[in-house]
Amino acid sequence: MKENEIELKIQALVDGELTKFEAGKLRDRIKNDIRLQILHERLMQMKDLISKHEMPRVLPESSDFYWSKIAQEIEVGGSAAQSSAQSLGMKWVFRRLAPVLGIACVALLITLQGPNLPDLGIVLDHNHELLTDEIDVMTFNSADDSMSVVWIDYSMDIQKDYMELWLD
Structure with a gap:
């Protein structure tokens, strides 16, 4: 294994993210390598320091705030359903109307321009x-x-x- 992968595995061991099989295998490897033992001890010390001295930051949510948030989402959902039904009808009209109007404009331009042949003053007999x-x-x-x-x-x-x- 590469050195970076081993360090990441040790960090995962300290955080408790490895399976039992992987953790046992890595602990055996740490017992045999002094450098890995030092790294494991330092990571454990840092974890203990952070967990002991970090101040918890919990934001209290009152029940009024919680229920008002639910009521707002219900109101927004109801008005969104009404507006989506209206917008669905408008989308359908524009999908059908836009191509027809485009074709009509092209046909109008073609008929208005028509073939403009220059008058050369030549009279043709049969x-x-x-x-x-x-x-x-x-x-x-x-x-x-x-x-x-x-x-x-x-x-x-x-x-x-x-x-x-x-x-x-």
Whole structure:
């Protein structure tokens, strides 16, 4: 055992906190070691000095004080039960109402802001067709279906020499 553990065990022996088996084992060890005997004697002397010369400090409690304390706790307990029932109802309302109000606020903000598209001054017809020499573009817009279809046809005149360069 470490030295600190042995000293703590001796203090526990002096205070009467050890079991009979542990106390007997420690007393045998104290009999064989002079240093432990000295420590045990000093601790016993200190315990005797403290117990003989310490003044007891007892605060008297009158029966009126005792019963008034009980009456106060009963009154506080009754009012606490009433307030807890009221607060329980308020907690339930806030638990249910707070998420609903939060969702309503978010929905209101989304609807008020709406999509703000910039006005570019472009007029769209339903059918647009662009023909150039190399690219054919066909566009179809449907406002009813909110849909646009763009067909791009890029045809190259591929010659054998150009094809070899293109594949390298």
